[in-house]
Structure formats: structure tokens, C-alpha cells
Amino acid sequence: MGDSDIHLYTTSTPNGIKISITLEELGLPYQTTKIEFSKNTQKEPWFLEINPNGRIPAITDKFTDGKTIRVFESGAIMQYLVARYDKDHKISFPPGSRDFIEMTSWLFFMNAGVGPMQGQSNHFTRYAPEQIEYGINRYQTETRRLYGVLEKHLSDNKVDYLVGNKCTIADIAHWGWISAAGWAGVNIDDFPALKAWEERMWSRPAVQKGANVPDPYKMKELLQDKERMEKHAAQSRAWVQQGMKEDAEKNQARSAKV
Amino acid sequence: MTSLLQKVIGGGVKAEKPIKLYGHAGGPNPWKVAVILRELDIPYDMEIMDFGDLKKEPFESINPNGRVPAIEDPNTGYKLWESGAIIDYLIETYDTTNSLFYTSGAERGQRAWFVLYHSEKDLTSALDQYGGEVKRTIGVIDRHLKKIGQPYLCGEKISYADLMFMPWHWLVLYPPHVMGEGFPKEWESEFSEAWR
Structure with a gap:
């Protein structure tokens, strides 16, 4: 090591x-x-x-x-x-154990479900150049559905963390997204068990320390301040649109050659 | 890494009883799992689910997210969901000869979980901007293959990172031609390595 x-x-x-x-x-x-x-x-x-x-x-x-x-x-x-x-399995489980497999399922659920859907919700809610109702509704609804799956899992099983009742990489992967729910237009108050889990995660010193890398973690304050939210969205919108434009031009150049 | 896992599970399990695979007629993700089961010669029964049965019991007890694929393995008693997690499990449990898997660490790192970012793409959306993103990701694969000068993503041997792309690529190469009927020709000329 x-x-x-x-x-x-x-x-x-x-x-x-x-x-x-x-x-x-x-x-x-x-x-x-x-x-x-x-x-x-x-x-x-x-x-x-x-x-x-x-x-x-x-x-x-x-x-x-x-x-x-x-x-x-x-x-x-x-x-x-x-x-x-993580040889001592501080934030994971022994490979091949039931808990390891369940942890992997929730990790993929995050990376193939919550992340992409909430990311698209951010896009249509904050970064799109025009207000497209269909996109906003589709991705906010899907994000809420996925939050509902987490809410049900936490409350039905009366657990503090997603798997084996300890904080694992499955929880860590979710935290940054769940704590930014408001940015995607989702009200975390609608999901009380998930909200309590989010606060439980935030109370961990390592989560606070890691969240401040490389820049100070501002999402919590940002969500309290509508004016700053709009300013932040406008800045990000500019580079998101610029990147999309460049990718579209590259694709067009490719098609033109065919 | 494999050996540790196989030690825990018991030196590699032989699949005596057929694995139950839940899928539906459309949608590429269950077929990723079916391809791996075939490649590994594991017996399985596929149950084609109606969409209406996914978000209620008894299926919700197998996958709380109400999505396919999901599997039940009577050989180990495990139930799993999320295609990536299922394939991880099948490879680590049943691929004892490493036919689809690299054991040496550096190559395993190169395998690089192409699966994760690919499965993030919502191909079913008709929105134009995703067409651009599909082309961008195929371009990433094409450049990677050109650069390493090998026939497969991680070297000379096909691995499950390659296989997982197949059902997704069928969607654009054959009907329903998600990217439009002219796209296969465009792909062939523009992303020559990823085409072969």
C-alpha cells in the first residue's frame, strides 16, 4: 500500500x-x-x-x-x-458475499439510473437554451421515480444506509446527487427517509472533507438562494451549449464526408 | 482479484440448474445477459415479462427498481438486478477458465468499464442531441481501437466489455434503426475500426 x-x-x-x-x-x-x-x-x-x-x-x-x-x-x-x-471492508464487503452483490446492484443503479436521469433533468431544468416542457417532465419524473425506489428501500427496511447498515461506496456514489436534488427540480422534502439519510451522510467528517475537493462545496447554500442559482446556471449553460455546438460540428463534418 | 472471489464462493461453481433470466421483448439490456450466458454455456430459462408486471410483486422483490434484466440463480440462491452487476456476478462465479475475462490486473484496468458510460445513454429518446452523443461515444471506441491496434477493446481476446455493446449496436445497425437507415453506412466509413 x-x-x-x-x-x-x-x-x-x-x-x-x-x-x-x-x-x-x-x-x-x-x-x-x-x-x-x-x-x-x-x-x-x-x-x-x-x-x-x-x-x-x-x-x-x-x-x-x-x-x-x-x-x-x-x-x-x-x-x-x-x-x-479496503482490505478491512470499512466501506465495502468481502467479494462474493451477499452484501457485496447487493452493494454492486445499488452502485450500478446509481451509475446507470439516478446519475444519468438526474443529469438530464439538470440539463433541461438549468442548461437548455429554451424551456422544453417534455424534457423537463420526462427527466424530473424519472428522477422522482428513482428517488421513490430509494425511499421505499430505506423506509421498508428501516436502515440507516443502503446495504448492511453501514456506509459503503453505494451510499457515497448517491450522496452528491441526492444532496443536489433541488438543482434538478426535485423537492427532497417529498422523500423523508432519503432526506434523513442525506443528512446522516453529510454528518460524516470524511464526506464533508471529500465534498470540498477541489473547490469548497457550495450546493447546499446555492439551493437556499434563488438569485445565485440562476447566476450559476447561466455560467454553466454557456459552456454546456458551447460543448454541444462543437460536438455537433464534428458530427456534421463526419456525415458530410460520407 | 478473481482468485480471491472464487475462494470465497468456493473455487468456481458449476451451474447445474438453469438460471432464471427475466427480460422483455424490446430493449437491449436483457440480451447483454443472455449473450454472456450463451458464451459461458450456462443453462438458463428466459421469462419474457409484460411491462405491467414489472412494478409490482412478486417481481419487485427480485428488483426493487421494477426493471429487467434480473436473474435468480438456484445454484447459489442469489437474486440480482442491474445488467452490469449481473454480468460481474456471472463472470466472477462461472467464468473459471477466464474465457471472457482478463486476470492480470493491468489488462483488467484497460477493460475500463466501458459498460458504465455506454449504459448511461438513453437511446430510446427521440431528442436530436442524443444522436450526437451516440456518435461521440462510438467515436471514443473507434479511437481507442485504432490506438491499441488490437481487434477487441482490451486486447487480442474478446471480453465481456465487447459483448455488452452488441445489443446496443444492433439497435442502430438493424431495424428499428434508431439512428436512421443511413447510419450504418456512415458508421462504416467514419468509424472503421469500431465497424470491424
Whole structure:
């Protein structure tokens, strides 16, 4: 373990803080590089070597063979970190156990369900250049449905955490998204057990520490202040639209060649 | 990593009894699981579910999210949901000869969970912007294949990272031609490595 050399490439987003929180919960040393979306750092060649998809988070580490390894996709990074470093199963379970399998199911539920749907809800609620009711309704409704699945699971089973009644990577993966519910137009007060879980997670020192990487965590204050919310959305909208425009131009150039 | 898991489960289980796979007629995700079961030669029975039966009991006890695929494995007593989690489980439990899996760590890292970002894409949406995102992700795969100069995502051997893309790619290559009927031709000329 003394041979690790973890370098985290990240930005203050729900997916980015999954990894810094995991690292803090495990008490692992790591270096951080902030990726500036506004400067398109994520599309620079050196970063595409680390994540060919040009997205955060991604990590590099010194692997067991002494060479550098890259890992991209937040779910893959979390699985890599606990498989290699969580030998005492502080935030995971022994591979092959029932709890391990249930934890993996909720992790994929996050990465293939809550994250993408709530992400699209953010897009249509905050970043789209025009008000498209269909998109807003479709993704807010789906996000609420997924929140309902979490609410039912927590309240029916009367548990403090998603699996095995301890905080695991399944909880950590969800937290940044659930704590930003209001940004996607979802009222967390409609989901009391989930709201209590969110506060329980936030009371953990490692969650607070990890949430503040690389920039101070501002979502909670932001959601209290409508004017600042609109200003923040306008700034993000500009680079979201710029990125979409560039991708569309690339696709068009491709089609024109056919 | 495999050996640790196989130790816990018991040195690799042979699937004596057929696994029950819940799917539905449309939708690529259950077929990811079916492809893996076939490749690993695991006996299975597929139950085609009506959408109306997914969000109520008894199915909700198998998957609280009311979605397919889900499996019940009578050999181990496990019930699982989420296609990625199911495939993880099948590979680690039954792929004892590592036919679809790399055991060495560096290659396993290269395998890189392409599955995760691919399954995030909502291909059923008719919104134009997703068409652009589909092309962008195929472009990512194409560049990766060109760069490594190998026939499959992680090297010379097909692995489950490759197989999981297949049912999704059928959606754009064959009817219902989610990306339009001209798209297969565009793909062939523009993303030559990912086409082969």
C-alpha cells in the first residue's frame, strides 16, 4: 500500500466528489488536479490518455506491477479503490458475499439510473437554451421515480444506509446527487427517509472533507438562494451549449464526408 | 482479484440448474445477459415479462427498481438486478477458465468499464442531441481501437466489455434503426475500426 501514488483528476460535481469522499473515507493520501471545463482541459490530449471519453473523474495510480495505471468512470474507480485498498471492508464487503452483490446492484443503479436521469433533468431544468416542457417532465419524473425506489428501500427496511447498515461506496456514489436534488427540480422534502439519510451522510467528517475537493462545496447554500442559482446556471449553460455546438460540428463534418 | 472471489464462493461453481433470466421483448439490456450466458454455456430459462408486471410483486422483490434484466440463480440462491452487476456476478462465479475475462490486473484496468458510460445513454429518446452523443461515444471506441491496434477493446481476446455493446449496436445497425437507415453506412466509413 505504501507503493500507491494516487492522482485524482476532478471538478466539483456529484461524480467528482464520489471519488474524493471514497479516498477520504479510506484515509488514503492523494494528489488532486482540477480540470477546468471552462478552458476545455478535459479535451486536451494528455487528459484523453487518462480518460479517452474526456470526462471527470479519472485517476492514475502506481499499479502493483510498478507501472502507472489509469482508471476512468466513477463506478470503476470506486470498485478499483475498495478492491485494492479496503482490505478491512470499512466501506465495502468481502467479494462474493451477499452484501457485496447487493452493494454492486445499488452502485450500478446509481451509475446507470439516478446519475444519468438526474443529469438530464439538470440539463433541461438549468442548461437548455429554451424551456422544453417534455424534457423537463420526462427527466424530473424519472428522477422522482428513482428517488421513490430509494425511499421505499430505506423506509421498508428501516436502515440507516443502503446495504448492511453501514456506509459503503453505494451510499457515497448517491450522496452528491441526492444532496443536489433541488438543482434538478426535485423537492427532497417529498422523500423523508432519503432526506434523513442525506443528512446522516453529510454528518460524516470524511464526506464533508471529500465534498470540498477541489473547490469548497457550495450546493447546499446555492439551493437556499434563488438569485445565485440562476447566476450559476447561466455560467454553466454557456459552456454546456458551447460543448454541444462543437460536438455537433464534428458530427456534421463526419456525415458530410460520407 | 478473481482468485480471491472464487475462494470465497468456493473455487468456481458449476451451474447445474438453469438460471432464471427475466427480460422483455424490446430493449437491449436483457440480451447483454443472455449473450454472456450463451458464451459461458450456462443453462438458463428466459421469462419474457409484460411491462405491467414489472412494478409490482412478486417481481419487485427480485428488483426493487421494477426493471429487467434480473436473474435468480438456484445454484447459489442469489437474486440480482442491474445488467452490469449481473454480468460481474456471472463472470466472477462461472467464468473459471477466464474465457471472457482478463486476470492480470493491468489488462483488467484497460477493460475500463466501458459498460458504465455506454449504459448511461438513453437511446430510446427521440431528442436530436442524443444522436450526437451516440456518435461521440462510438467515436471514443473507434479511437481507442485504432490506438491499441488490437481487434477487441482490451486486447487480442474478446471480453465481456465487447459483448455488452452488441445489443446496443444492433439497435442502430438493424431495424428499428434508431439512428436512421443511413447510419450504418456512415458508421462504416467514419468509424472503421469500431465497424470491424
